[in-house]
Amino acid sequence: MWSPVTRITVEYDAVNEEGTFSCGDELSGRVLLLLSKDAKIKDLWVKATGQALVHWSEGSGDDQRTYSAREKYFKLKQQVAGPEKGKKVVLAAGSHVFPFTFQIPQGNMPSSFKGAHGKVEYKLEAKLSRSWRIPSKSVSMFNFVSKPEMSMAQLMSPQCDMVRKDFFLSGNVSMNATMTRMGYMQGERLKVTVEIDNSSSHKLVPKFSVSQKQSFSAGGSRTSQKEVVLKEAGKPIASRTWQTLTQELSIPQDLPVSVLNCTILRVEYKLRVFLDVPCARSPKIKFPLVVFPAESLRGLMPPSDVPQPWWAVGNGDKNQEPSQPAAGPLALHAAPGQSPAGAAAPHAGPPSALWPCLSPPPPYSTLSRLPPQSHPAAPPPYSALDQTHPGTPPLYPTLGQLPAQATPGANTVGNSPRGRVEEASH
Incomplete structure (x- = not known):
């Protein structure tokens, strides 16, 4: 019908x-x-x-x-x-x-x-x-779309790592890499800074890739599938040179988001930074990467094109003026316990762009506050020389050992040991 x-x-x-x-x-x-x-x-x-x-x-x-x-x-x-x-x-x-x-x-x-x-x-x-x-x-x-189960502190934390590789009879190479944060939205630009010290005889090519891993679990068994979803290559690094470079990778807008809160299915991403070495195993660094829907964290994460993210500096507005601007050139010499003349108050500026997760070095203005004894090259004071050889007269008499009425031509022999011997003989 x-x-x-x-x-x-x-x-x-x-x-x-x-x-x-x-x-x-x-x-x-x-x-x-x-x-x-x-x-x-x-x-x-x-x-x-x-x-x-x-x-x-x-x-x-x-x-x-x-x-x-x-x-x-x-x-x-x-x-x-x-x-x-x-x-x-x-x-x-x-x-x-x-x-x-x-x-x-x-x-x-x-x-x-x-x-x-x-x-x-x-x-x-x-x-x-x-x-x-x-x-x-x-x-x-x-x-x-699910809300991120990880805290914002985890998503915003920078990632740093380094690797070193020795080549047989051809030198060595070291690489430091920094990713500004772990979490990115679909369509964002991912920024990686790499410092390469090529002390080998090889010409090295830095390469970057984002890989996706899908994992499935059922009945006590597990299977997975891997795929490279994004890759880029930088400029070659000549032998016996040192170079710092920054590479940007655009995350596709339609890239599937990370799935980390399902017991039978997972979708994970990793950023891989490696040096392409001919006829040798490539040194590489891997960072975990979390991809979120573009609308789930809109307005909550800083833009990728900020050179120094707000969460690394501790200043939410990148255009905000410093609270204590420098008042003039920094004086490196001042009395202990006093600030150098014309110098601004010590200010903990942003850490290195390459290592945002490390603490910055102390400002030069604090070096003048160290006591003289802490400098290995500083000579000992004159007052301490008479204690190096006990029993010997001091090399430089102090003001308290001079006669109170010392004038040119006055007889001061009596004040010496030799004068006292001569008076005893008479």
Whole structure:
């Protein structure tokens, strides 16, 4: 028999420009039903669900094994049409609209994702049931983004690492790398600063890549898939040279976000910095990278093009004037316990651009406050010379040892040991 249901559609209203939803958002929409003739229905339900699914197979033939798992997050149901007080529902031919409203529950739920062997999906499903008929269904997926479960301090913390490699009979190379922070949004520019000391006979090419790792778990087994999603190369570094360079990598706007809060599915990223060495193993540095939806942290993270991020300096406004500007050239010599004349008060400026996670060196103005004894090159005072050889007269007499009325031509022999001997002989 020909079905009177011409079309059934479920749709929802967006709550932001990106068309995404998060925990606590209101999910409102409607079911659109088009009938070609009058129809008697049993009920009409709308369901909102969130879940993660994984599925893959290993082996072949008789040795093939299949693994699958499911993780449910929420399930909400609402009846929008059905019998009332035992009366049957008959819908007339034409268009019908049935509104509905859900509220997404709170919880630590991963963002929407679709990978090689699994997915995290959030969907709306409308189901029209009629007696002795196959139900009519309609499904509409909606994009869910989770709030970051890591603290802002972790996401904003800079990452620093170094590596050194010795080559047989051809010198060595050392590399220091710094990434300004761990967390980035889709579409942002990732900035890496690298310091390379090429003390070898090789010409080295610095290279940068972002790799994605998808991991799936089910039935005590695990499988993964890796893929390089972004790569760049810098200018070659000649042998016996030292160079500092900064490389920017643009994270694609459509790059899947990190999934770190699902027990059966994970999506992780790593930034890899390495030197391409011919005929040798390349020295490399790896940093963890967390990618968030562009709308989840909008307005909360500093822009990538700030040379010195606000969280590394401790100053939220990069255009703010220093609280104590320098009043003149810095004097390096001053009496202990006093500030140099014309010098500004000591100010802890921003750390090095290459090593933002290290403390800056002390200002030169503090060197003048050290006691003279702390300088190895400072000679001992004259008053201490008479104590180097006990029993010998002092090399430089003090003012208290001179006669009170010492004048030119006066006889001072009596004050010496020799004068006292001569007087005793008389």
